Amino acid sequence: xxxxxxxxxxxxxxxxxxxxxxxxxxxxxxxxxxxxxxxxxxxxxxxxxxxxxxxxxxxxxxxxxxxxxxxxxxxxxxxxxxxxxxxxxxxxxxxxxxxxxxxxxxxxxxxxxxxxxxxxxxxxxxxxxxxxxxxxxxxxxxxxxxxxxxxxxxxxxxxxxxxxxxxxxxxxxxxxxxxxxxxxxxxxxxxxxxxxxxxxxxxxxxxxxxxxxxxxxxxxxxxxxxxxxxxxxxxxxxxxxxxxxxxxxxxxxxxxxxxxxxxxxxxxxxxxxxxxxxxxxxxxxxxxxxxxxxxxxxxxxxxxxxxxxxxxxxxxxxxxxxxxxxxxxxxxxxxxxxxxxxxxxxxxxxxxxxxxxxxxxxxxxxxxxxxxxxxxxxxxxxxxxxxxxxxxxxxxxxxxxxxxxxxxxxxxxxxxxxxxxxxxxxxxxxxxxxxxxxxxxxxxxxxxxxxxxxxxxxxxxxxxxxxxxxxxxxxxxxxxxxxxxxxxxxxxxxxxxxxxx
Amino acid sequence: xxxxxxxxxxxxxxxxxxxxxxxxxxxxxxxxxxxxxxxxxxxxxxxxxxxxxxxxxxxxxxxxxxxxxxxxxxxxxxxxxxxxxxxxxxxxxxxxxxxxxxxxxxxxxxxxxxxxxxxxxxxxxxxxxxxxxxxxxxxxxxxxxxxxxxxxxxxxxxxxxxxxxxxxxxxxxxxxxxxxxxxxxxxxxxxxxxxxxxxxxxxxxxxxxxxxxxxxxxxxxxxxx
Numbered sequence: 001x002x003x004x005x006x007x008x009x010x011x012x013x014x015x016x017x018x019x020x021x022x023x024x025x026x027x028x029x030x031x032x033x034x035x036x037x038x039x040x041x042x043x044x045x046x047x048x049x050x051x052x053x054x055x056x057x058x059x060x061x062x063x064x065x066x067x068x069x070x071x072x073x074x075x076x077x078x079x080x081x082x083x084x085x086x087x088x089x090x091x092x093x094x095x096x097x098x099x100x101x102x103x104x105x106x107x108x109x110x111x112x113x114x115x116x117x118x119x120x121x122x123x124x125x126x127x128x129x130x131x132x133x134x135x136x137x138x139x140x141x142x143x144x145x146x147x148x149x150x151x152x153x154x155x156x157x158x159x160x161x162x163x164x165x166x167x168x169x170x171x172x173x174x175x176x177x178x179x180x181x182x183x184x185x186x187x188x189x190x191x192x193x194x195x196x197x198x199x200x201x202x203x204x205x206x207x208x209x210x211x212x213x214x215x216x217x218x219x220x221x222x223x224x225x226x227x228x229x230x231x232x233x234x235x236x237x238x239x240x241x242x243x244x245x246x247x248x249x250x251x252x253x254x255x256x257x258x259x260x261x262x263x264x265x266x267x268x269x270x271x272x273x274x275x276x277x278x279x280x281x282x283x284x285x286x287x288x289x290x291x292x293x294x295x296x297x298x299x300x301x302x303x304x305x306x307x308x309x310x311x312x313x314x315x316x317x318x319x320x321x322x323x324x325x326x327x328x329x330x331x332x333x334x335x336x337x338x339x340x341x342x343x344x345x346x347x348x349x350x351x352x353x354x355x356x357x358x359x360x361x362x363x364x365x366x367x368x369x370x371x372x373x374x375x376x377x378x379x380x381x382x383x384x385x386x387x388x389x390x391x392x393x394x395x396x397x398x399x400x401x402x403x404x405x406x407x408x409x410x411x412x413x414x415x416x417x418x419x420x421x422x423x424x425x426x427x428x429x430x431x432x433x434x435x436x437x438x439x440x441x442x443x444x445x446x447x448x449x450x451x452x453x454x455x456x457x458x459x460x461x462x463x464x465x466x467x468x469x470x471x472x473x474x475x476x477x478x479x480x481x482x483x484x485x486x487x488x489x490x491x492x493x494x495x496x497x498x499x500x501x
Numbered sequence: 502x503x504x505x506x507x508x509x510x511x512x513x514x515x516x517x518x519x520x521x522x523x524x525x526x527x528x529x530x531x532x533x534x535x536x537x538x539x540x541x542x543x544x545x546x547x548x549x550x551x552x553x554x555x556x557x558x559x560x561x562x563x564x565x566x567x568x569x570x571x572x573x574x575x576x577x578x579x580x581x582x583x584x585x586x587x588x589x590x591x592x593x594x595x596x597x598x599x600x601x602x603x604x605x606x607x608x609x610x611x612x613x614x615x616x617x618x619x620x621x622x623x624x625x626x627x628x629x630x631x632x633x634x635x636x637x638x639x640x641x642x643x644x645x646x647x648x649x650x651x652x653x654x655x656x657x658x659x660x661x662x663x664x665x666x667x668x669x670x671x672x673x674x675x676x677x678x679x680x681x682x683x684x685x686x687x688x689x690x691x692x693x694x695x696x697x698x699x700x701x702x703x704x705x706x707x708x709x710x711x712x713x714x715x716x717x718x719x720x721x722x723x724x725x726x
Binding site: 342344345347348349351352355356360361362363364365366372375376377378381399400401402403404405406407408409432435452453454455476478481482483484498499500501 | 533534535538550557558559560561562563564565566571572574575576577578579580581583586587590591593594595641643644645646648649650651652653654655656657658659661680684
């Protein structure tokens with residue numbers, strides 16, 4: 001079977017280079033060794049397998065990137081999609097290498113087909129792409145490795161064995177076997193192929209026998225193509241374009257219902273959706289929405305309505321619903337004895353979200369932190385909080401329980417003075433210059449004498465960061481009327497952070 | 502109106518036993534955030550959903566300390582002009598709605614419509630601030646903090662007298678630990694009264710006494726309501 005292999009050399013570095021400007025020497029390291037490097041680094045003498053220190057001494061401007069296989073795979077996905085557009089049935093072998101059946105009939109010849117694919121990938125920004133065409137996968141991969149950049153190496157039908165015969169034995173990807181064969185005086189694939197198949201099997205086992213078959217140009221493995229993922233995106237085109245929110249939301253109804261039923265047919269529900277709105281044939285607004293349970297048709301229409309209410313730059317001529325996170329329906333089945341929040345509550349709160357906006361309704365929780373405001377965790381209702389500070393850590397300098405009942409959203413400016421009316425200042429050693437005698441918690445409460453006070457709790461936050469570092473000290477101040485306040489002093493200015501009321 | 506549920510009693514924080522019993526459809530005015538949390542705690546423990554409208558300043562950690570289940574709390578900090586609509590929509594579906602009234606207090610007509618809604622839906626409105634018509638007003642007086650010295654210690658416990666006013670009747674009062682050093686809320690039991698009960702051989706005293714262990718002696722001598 002004629003097979004085409006597409007090879008993008010140094011793929012890890014290609015994937016890593018996306019984050020750096022073109023022309024910088026980049027090398028990807030794994031376990032302290034160079035795994036791949038780009039031509040800029042290679043020109044300075046960086047080689048594969050080199051230690052980090054050696055590589056950096058040869059090329060001082062080298063950008064060091066750690067190998068992240070998942071990034072490679074994700075970046076290669078774009079290449080696979082581009083090839084799939086030209087010819088279906090691509091078998092990804094590993095990031096940077098994939099195989100497909102040659103679409104020669106469609107493109108009128110193998111060289112022409114290869115040229116079309118190479119051109120498409122160069123358009124995509126993958127400038128170093130090499131293709132090989134041969135009778136089997138192994139031969140095609142070897143052909144691709146002998147090809148020039150943006151070119152194809154074609155091994156004619158039936159000549160795979162002859163092509164492979166001249167290649168060095170290192171072409172086999174089996175270090176121990178290669179080393180053994182070399183010691184036995186077998187230096188080319190051709191010499192290995194001339195051994196009797198039965199002898200090879202006896203001496204080297206199944207794996208050896210398989211490699212022996214490869215070298216003879218026999219390839220037992222057909223390409224296992226990946227199945228193209230089902231198309232779940234739903235799109236609505238509006239002709240003529242509409243400007244008002246309600247007609248657009250009404251028009252989306254059928255599309256939204258189809259979107260939900262299509263997903264259900266695959267046994268899926270959507271918990272996160274991206275809604276793209278086109279206006280004037282351009283992408284007008286994009287937003288990702290999450291749902292506490294899953295999206296039904298009416299939920300999708302609500303989200304579109306909110307998104308449109310946030311502002312659209314003109315008449316809308318298209319809406320696309322793209323599922324970002326889908327989960328199996330079975331994970332969301334209602335349990336026999338409840339568990340999911342009451343449907344009525346969910347709907348009611350969603351209605352409020354419709355009035356005040358998605359971020360207007362918050363769910364709350366407690367997280368780690370020092371100030372009471374830092375310990376409050378909020379997230380738009382229905383979304384997972386982005387980052388949660390673990391509460392079980394020590395958080396030195398935090399105020400001991402009980403927590404204040406009122407935590408001001410914006411600290412109010414306060415005034416605290418000593419017996420002679422002099423301002424109370426915290427010294428660098430964390431002690432006060434004079435005990436506070438009178439205070440005013442904010443501009444709208446009267447002055448009053450201090451009944452008792454506790455503190456200071458000095459905190460030096462982020463001392464390693466020149467811009468964000470703060471030196472502050474917290475106090476608990478109780479007035480003679482029984483009111484208790486949490487105050488913070490920073491650079492001699494006092495603020496009221498919270499009230500124990 | 503057909504099918505209108507009568508006012509049902511709702512679980513209330515045990516510290517308020519005999520002083521105030523929450524009922525569905527009622528409006529309660531409170532003077533401080535901790536009282537709002539204390540009133541929320543009872544229904545929340547029972548599985549009711551709570552909403553806080555018009556403020557983002559209610560300390561969630563303190564609310565959790567009083568017993569509010571934060572998983573069933575939503576906060577609408579800035580409802581803006583839609584204040585009344587938001588409160589009405591939440592009253593429709595949630596058990597308890599805590600509101601901080603906006604600067605321009607709603608008209609008497611809006612308020613009576615809202616209380617009618619409360620009664621039909623069986624929800625509870627807790628107003629943190631001034632409100633023209635409340636079934637009961639709960640306030641704190643004689644607040645006394647323990648634990649802070651003169652530059653040493655930290656706030657540990659508070660005693661306060663909770664006053665409940667219903668209409669024109671004289672206020673009912675009770676001295677509460679709000680909270681105690683172990684962060685629980687319960688009535689203050691005088692040492693003298695405790696001793697008297699002990700001589701009477703009341704078995705229930707034992708538990709109360711064990712609760713007092715390790716606590717510094719209550720200094721106030723306000724009567725136990």
